[in-house]
Amino acid sequence: MAAIWRKLRDRVKAMKPFVMFGTHPLFGDYVDAIHAVGGYLSRVVLNVQEPQRPAGQKFQDRLEKYQSWLRATGCSTQVKVLWLDDYSVDPDETALLGFRGTKAQPLLDLVKERHGVTFPPLVHRSAMVSPMSELHEGVFVGAGSVIAPNCSVGSFSLINRGTTIGHDNLIEPHVVIGPSVQTASSVHIESGAVLGIGCTIREHLVLGAGSYVAAGAVVLKHVEPGHLVAGVPAVSKKVLSG
Ligand SMILES: CC(C)(COP(=O)(O)OP(=O)(O)OC[C@H]1O[C@@H](n2cnc3c(N)ncnc32)[C@H](O)[C@@H]1OP(=O)(O)O)[C@@H](O)C(=O)NCCC(=O)NCCS
Structure with a gap:
C-alpha cells in the first residue's frame, strides 16, 4: 500500500506546475486539460472580484473540489491563490488564461509587459x-x-x-x-x-x-x-x- 502511495506521490512530483490568470466557471475544464497533459495547478492569480452569478458553484467551491481530489492522489500541494499585485514569475510554471473574450486583453497586456509571461496553447x-x-x-x-x-x-x-x-x-x-x-x-x-x-x-x-x-x-x-x-x-x- 505504502508503495502505491509513494508511486502516486512521485508521479505528482514529476508533474508540471501551471499558473492560471483569472478564473471562470470553466475552471474544471481547464484543470482537466492541465492534468491530461501531465500537469497540475500550482497557483491562481486573481485580477478582479468574482462576479455574482444567480446559480452554480463559486470559485472557492471549485478550488476546494480540486484540492481534495489532489490530496486523494497523494499530492499535498496547496494551490496558492494570490492577487495580481503580489504575483512574481516562477520560471517552472506554464501560464494559462483562466477566462476568455476581448475583456482579457488589458490583463494580458499587463502580465506580458510587467512580467514577460507567455501563454502556450x-x-x-x-x-x-x-x-x-x-x-x-x-x-x-x-x-x-x-x-x-x-x-x-x-x-x-x-x-x-x-x-x-x-x-x-x-x-x-x-x-x-x-x-x-x-x-x-x-x-x-x-x-x-x-x-x-x-x-x-x-x-x-x-x-x-x-x-x-x-x-x-x-x-x-x-x-x-x-x-x-x-x-x-x-x-x-x-x-x-x-
Ligand atoms: C443568446 C443568449 C446569450 C441570450 O442573450 P440575451 O441578450 O439575453 O437575449 P434575449 O434572451 O433577450 O433574446 C433575444 C431574442 O433572441 C431569442 N433567443 C435567444 N436565445 C435563443 C436561442 N438559443 N434560440 C432561439 N432564439 C433565441 C429570444 O427568444 C429573443 O427573441 P425575440 O426578440 O424574438 O423575442 C442565450 O439565449 C444563449 O443562447 N446563450 C448561449 C449559452 C451558451 O452556449 N453557453 C455555453 C456554455 S459553456
Whole structure:
C-alpha cells in the first residue's frame, strides 16, 4: 500500500506546475486539460472580484473540489491563490488564461509587459488537432474537440468540449466557441465572436467581430459585426452594445 502511495506521490512530483490568470466557471475544464497533459495547478492569480452569478458553484467551491481530489492522489500541494499585485514569475510554471473574450486583453497586456509571461496553447489529450492547422498563443481546446486541417485559431480563442471545426476555418483572436458546435469548411470567425452551445455554421460564411450566435442556431448567412443571431435558420435579433 505504502508503495502505491509513494508511486502516486512521485508521479505528482514529476508533474508540471501551471499558473492560471483569472478564473471562470470553466475552471474544471481547464484543470482537466492541465492534468491530461501531465500537469497540475500550482497557483491562481486573481485580477478582479468574482462576479455574482444567480446559480452554480463559486470559485472557492471549485478550488476546494480540486484540492481534495489532489490530496486523494497523494499530492499535498496547496494551490496558492494570490492577487495580481503580489504575483512574481516562477520560471517552472506554464501560464494559462483562466477566462476568455476581448475583456482579457488589458490583463494580458499587463502580465506580458510587467512580467514577460507567455501563454502556450493548451489542448486536452482527447482532442484531435490536425498537424496542418495552427494554434496561436493561449488557445484552449477542450476534451473531444476536433480541428480539421488548414485552420488557423487566433490567440486566446477557446474551443470548448466536443466541437468540430471544419477544414480551412480562420478563427481570429478572443473567439469563444461553445460545446458541441459544428462549423463547416472555410468559415471565417472574426475577433471576439461567441458561438453558443450546439450551433451549426454553414460553409464560406463570415461571422462578424463581436457577434453572438445563440445556442442551437443554424447559421446560413453572413453575420454582421456585433449582431446577436438566433433560431433555425438564424436571424438577427439585436445589435449588442460594447
Ligand atoms: C443568446 C443568449 C446569450 C441570450 O442573450 P440575451 O441578450 O439575453 O437575449 P434575449 O434572451 O433577450 O433574446 C433575444 C431574442 O433572441 C431569442 N433567443 C435567444 N436565445 C435563443 C436561442 N438559443 N434560440 C432561439 N432564439 C433565441 C429570444 O427568444 C429573443 O427573441 P425575440 O426578440 O424574438 O423575442 C442565450 O439565449 C444563449 O443562447 N446563450 C448561449 C449559452 C451558451 O452556449 N453557453 C455555453 C456554455 S459553456
